[in-house]
Amino acid sequence: MKRLLALTAVMTVAQTISVFAANCTAEVQTVEKGKLTVAAYDYPPFSVTSGNGASGIDFDIVKRAAEENCLEVVTLTLDPAATIQAVVSGKSDVAIGSWNRTEKRAQAVSMSAPTYLDPMGIFSKDGSDSVESFIGKKVGTVQGYLWVGELQKLLGPDLKLYPTPVALAQDLEAGRIDVAADGYNSGVYLQKTADGYKGIKIVLSKPDERVQASVQAAQAGIIYTKGNESLGAALDKSIKAQHEDGSIVKALEAVGFDKKVADVGEPRMVK
The missing domain is CATH 3.40.190.10 (Periplasmic binding protein-like II)
Known part of the structure; x- marks a missing residue:
């Protein structure tokens, strides 16, 4: 019986992997092929770093986007200022940590669709x-x-x-x-x-x-490599889905935020 259960579990995992693979119709350009390198600093509850990698609201958002595009997540734990520089220098694909969407920031990096508000x-x-x-x-x-x-x-x-x-x-x-x-x-x-x-x-x-x-509160977003259209499209598509299925609002409410923080409205940049 145990062998049968184990075999069933293996088959389920294999089927899941096959589904992800089948959905990866467009290849996303990343620093390292097949991987999404995430620059993170410790800023709970959005980005929580540890010896085992990272977690938090922002991390879960990019992790789901990576899974939807058959990318393995690799985490770089850095100081706050170094996370953006890691993207600019090409060492990382994305940077997380509740970064606001601003016109000045968008001169050096690209910003995903809004994830939540910073009111x-x-x-x-x-x-x-x-x-x-x-x-x-x-x-x-x-x-x-x-x-x-x-x-x-x-x-x-x-x-x-x-x-x-x-x-x-x-x-x-x-x-x-x-x-x-x-x-x-x-x-x-x-x-x-x-x-x-x-x-x-x-x-x-x-x-x-x-x-x-x-x-109009500032909107947060995921920072990614300037001009990487394939990565930007993948992030935006996933973020839209996570808003639509309630994943983001549930994550925000779980840490005590008003659900209005998830009501981002139309994309905009702070001047």
């Missing part, structure tokens, strides 16, 4: 959920974020800039500021897994034309 969150003790709630309060945010310029124009001296999200969180928890604008995704994940933002409510901002990031 602005509002962090407060009282549950503030709008830009309007910032008026008359001491507000904090992090240097370099997309919404900094608009908030400076709106709030003037009532806006305090911080060098890191950690410094921002410390002042918010201590009551030195009333409310903060920070990355929704990273905040929710840190609060859930690392006991961060104690006593703080994190919500998606309501749309407000005065701060465009609250109206």
Whole structure:
């Protein structure tokens, strides 16, 4: 009986491999033939690196695309800045880690169809959920974020800039500021897994034309080799299917994100 079960399992695996092979009608160009080299850094829950390779939301997205095109996944674990350079230099096919789709970035590399949003969150003790709630309060945010310029124009001296999200969180928890604008995704994940933002409510901002990031959040995507049309088409086709069958929204909800984070809309680039 055990031999029969084992034989059945082998046959099932063989049939699965045959199905993948039959579906690989177009060859995808990669750095190493038959393999998809993935540059990854540690940025949970999107890219989680370990001695055994990688995992996470972004990794699962590219892994499925690789399987659909009969490609073996090979992982390169690097520092954040080095992941993009690995693609530019031709050492890697793709880079993962919740990279935003920006016009500046697209000058050096290509970006896949949007995978999910990277929205602005509002962090407060009282549950503030709008830009309007910032008026008359001491507000904090992090240097370099997309919404900094608009908030400076709106709030003037009532806006305090911080060098890191950690410094921002410390002042918010201590009551030195009333409310903060920070990355929704990273905040929710840190609060859930690392006991961060104690006593703080994190919500998606309501749309407000005065701060465009609250109206149209930045879209994340998978970075890939500039001009590699076959790889881009394979990634885009797979990402579309993963949106349609609910795989991406399920992965986002599993780590505590609002399902709206999966509602990417039409592809766009941040200027």
